[in-house]
Amino acid sequence: MKCLNNNSWSEEQRCTPLYGFPLNISDIQLKSNYRPSEGRVEILVNGTWGTICNTNFASEDARVICKMIGLEYSSYSTKASLNSGRGSGPIYVNNLNCVGTESHINLCSYEISNHCTHYDDVAVSCTGTDLIKI
Template sequence: DAQLRLAGGTEPCSGRLELLYNGTWGTVCDSGWDALDAEVVCRQLGCGFARAAVPSGHFGEGDGPPLLDNVRCNASERALWSCPAHAISATIGAKRCRQREGAGVVCTGESLVWA
């Protein structure tokens, strides 16, 4: 099972998106990263709605390898794992996406309850 967290932000619901997979925290590359992707992440983390999808390592570089690229959510998904994306190995990821190209989000911070 994978987990998500936000790192490097000044608020609990803003930061660089990081993904835990097989015991390693890694980044999500910002290729194609947009408001629809950010909406799904904010909702999944219980952080309300997306204010912004932030590309290009605005929240600093992560320590782990790039793990996911070309995320293409349509904002109806309940979790990032339901969105089409390319999973990338650490060796391929290092060539395609540098850590400074990590995707980030700024969420409203409001808790949402699914009916």
């Protein structure tokens, strides 16, 4: 239900909210044929790997992604397909909007609905020593 300006109520027909976050993101990785500190951004949601769309993606968003991996931000590409290949699976996040100081993308705003394809997957390049996950 939605409260309207005239103090009446309207029933919303859409079940999925525009800002349906936070997603249950349990892991993040960069997929690349070159180095583990750069590549297409993939996030693990409910056991399935997916990607992030490049709509309005900016350096602040890339900074948070590198921070989640335990590295410093270097650069980003809005066309991961050019360097890291296209992803597969769901495209979970669109219009990621971070300030740059967040420790996780769930602390940023984003949309879960999108019209993106895997040609629109984001890639980032991070710097620093790669951390080994145990």
